[in-house]
Amino acid sequence: MGSSQKQGLGWMEWLRGWFYVVYEMLFQRIMASHLQNPLPLPPLNDITCIITGSTSGIGLEMAKQLAESGAHVVMAVRNAKSAFELIQKWQNEWSGLGAPLNVEVMELDLLSLKSVVRFAEAWNARSGPLHVLINNAGIFSIGEPQRFSKDGYEEHMQVNHLAPALLSILLFPSLIKGSPSRIVNVNSIMHCVGFVDTEDMNVVLGKRKYASVVGYSSSKLAQVMFSSILHRRLPAEAGINVVCVSPGIVHTNVARDLPRIVQAAYQLIPYFIFTAQEGSRSALFAATDDQVPEYCAALKADEWPVCAYISHECRPMNASEEAHNIETSQKVWEKTLEMIGLPLDAVEKLLEGEQVQCRYGLDGE
């Protein structure tokens, strides 16, 4: 029996969650067979996108394709050297009409909330618009022992949920300037087997036994729940859309911690597993397609409890049953704001054009 099941998810819900994960793995290629690869993108010369974790896997693909479509791309990465090398390579390969790709690098380490604040302050200081924030960077430390960031949070929870949540809110002044704008969260079908206990976000109280799959799936569910409340609190006039996506099961560096034997199996089943280019399609769709704001608006009008969720086949999908639990989502919202050091009315204040102090601000730590 999994510990998520013991500590909150019902048996049926838990089994159903794993069914969705296995189903996605086995049938994603068939379900997504209508999609072209790479996903055709419209001209994007007027938009600026920040993409976290764009030195590898899905994020790398997105950065390259968005830049080749004309977007101003900001690679928000912890390894700047590797990002500069990639840009050099892309520029050399680029055969566009004379103009070089418009890509730049900014440092961001999601394991440090102070780094997130520093990034957001540097970006907002430019006073320019931000049209798309893609919270892509993530970790899945399969089989690794439990680890904590220097901010004191379980690492999956910090990198996959807390830091992106802080980044999204602190970038509001720029997202408002770029409105209509989008926050795209690269989530996972694994949220379906997640359970969030807001009394034990670090999974240390012994109510649940820690395993990397618990850390990962809880962080992804927490992201959907937080995004859903954010979506509900944002008035339509703000013009900021919040979308979660499932990229599919994708062959990237995220599997780097898998045992060698499992990695070998990964190589043997290329038919089932998406390439990074295929895995980038749902997030690129969420970031650029005209239907997405309409979908978000329809959910808002219906007072749907969950934010927009786009599947690996670039279609709206229903998030897990647990993600529909508004009471828990509200608790996740409040707990997250407490953990990232923001006041409960941070969003409303920022929408009013007021300043918001974060506990992890440069003077505050």
Ligand SMILES: NC(=O)c1ccc[n+]([C@@H]2O[C@H](COP(=O)([O-])OP(=O)(O)OC[C@H]3O[C@@H](n4cnc5c(N)ncnc54)[C@H](OP(=O)(O)O)[C@@H]3O)[C@@H](O)[C@H]2O)c1
């Ligand atoms: N691959 C899949 O099957 C799959 C399925 C569902 C969801 N996803 C999600 O897709 C997203 C992208 O993952 P991927 O599969 O493309 O994996 P990946 O190849 O490992 O890429 C992850 C990226 O995140 C960056 N990153 C990790 N920790 C960071 C930190 N502390 N600060 C800043 N950046 C950090 C990595 O930077 P470095 O290069 O410096 O390590 C890398 O660029 C993740 O959110 C993942 O959960 C993946």
